[in-house]
């Protein structure tokens with residue numbers, strides 16, 4: 384098993400990464416002083432429940448825990464206020480108290496939702512992240528928890544750090560192919576923002592990653608979680624640096640909202656957004672090779688790199704204005720300045736953005 388730390392003073396926590404480590408969940412909870420006196424709530428979705436819920440519940444109960452479960456429908460639409468309220472109902476009915484904990488087992492949807500349940504229930508109880516998608520290397524680390532609004536992604540939420548992250552890489556074996564590709568989009572993002580060598584390694588190992596080669600995947604997830612932990616440790620609440628993790632998200636989140644949260648997967652929307660940010664980089668005077676290279680790598684992963692042409696440009700432009708980086712009338716974009724380097728840039732004109740959105744809709 385490998386271990387990383389998110390270094391946040393008294394809120395510091397470990398990320399455990401290893402194959403088969405989910406079987407040690409009850410012992411890990413006990414090590415982290417989550418005791419058996421108060422009930423715990425396990426939140427997951429229907430797909431993940433099918434594979435892993437019985438095993439997790441049995442092992443927790445064998446460890447003396449009283450376990451309530453909440454199983455939501457899979458997909459982004461479960462990140463809603465209505466589902467949040469259902470979760471709170473389950474928590475109340477199961478008698479969760481301030482010593483209880485919420486355990487999220489699943490991808491980023493479950494992690495963000497369950498994390499926000501934990502952040503808001505009785506004004507905040509502890510929670511644990513058990514990521515089961517590649518993409519969740521990102522969502523399970525860093526404490527951003529949220530649900531969506533019809534008009535904008537992640538605008539109802541909080542910063543609430545987990546007690547620990549337990550990443551059992553064996554769970555990834557059951558992922559559908561489209562989810563593997565979407566997860567790799569956010570994983571290569573960690574390289575695009577921070578680590579050119581990782582991008583080069585990623586490019587050379589794409590086939591292995593797509594085939595879920597255990598060694599390649601464990602290495603990539605360790606590096607990806609490491610980038611995330613390093614950035615969050617320096618800027619927990621996005622005062623500055625942390626915004627770089629948002630590469631591709633300004634356009635990406637707008638596409639998710641405008642398409643009703645059920646057409647593009649998060650990682651797919653972010654792939655398109657990363658190509659858009661790279662095209663904006665060229666407008667700002669950086670080499671055009673950044674966009675060419677970004678697009679080549681994302682295409683090789685089988686990801687979409689163009690905006691579905693039926694999405695309305697005006698609707699996308701208006702959704703962009705709800706981006707959380709938009710402040711005092713100024714758009715803020717994360718712009719790649721080289722492969723492996725980005726800057727936070729507030730000099731991007733909305734005229735350019737519209738032009739790039741149109742271009743991304745127009746070409747194959």
Ligand SMILES: NC(=O)c1ccc[n+]([C@@H]2O[C@H](COP(=O)([O-])OP(=O)(O)OC[C@H]3O[C@@H](n4cnc5c(N)ncnc54)[C@H](O)[C@@H]3O)[C@@H](O)[C@H]2O)c1
Nearest residue numbers: 430457490491492493515516518521522527554557558649
């Ligand atoms: N909080 C953050 O910092 C952060 C970071 C990145 C993304 N996110 C959020 O994460 C969400 C996307 O996460 P995601 O891509 O993991 O989506 P997801 O949670 O919807 O999971 C993807 C799909 O895979 C299924 N699944 C999950 N694990 C599985 C497994 N092991 N085997 C088989 N099927 C499995 C799920 O049921 C779902 O259908 C978005 O809402 C995004 O906004 C948050």
Ligand SMILES: O=C(O)C(=O)C[C@@H](O)[C@H](O)[C@H](O)COP(=O)(O)O
Nearest residue numbers: 521525527536537625628629632707
């Ligand atoms: O952790 C962060 O910070 C990120 O930006 C990671 C993103 O991949 C993630 O999608 C996050 O939820 C986006 O945050 P938001 O503040 O733009 O909603």
Ligand SMILES: [Zn+2]
Nearest residue numbers: 569632649653
């Ligand atoms: Zn993301």
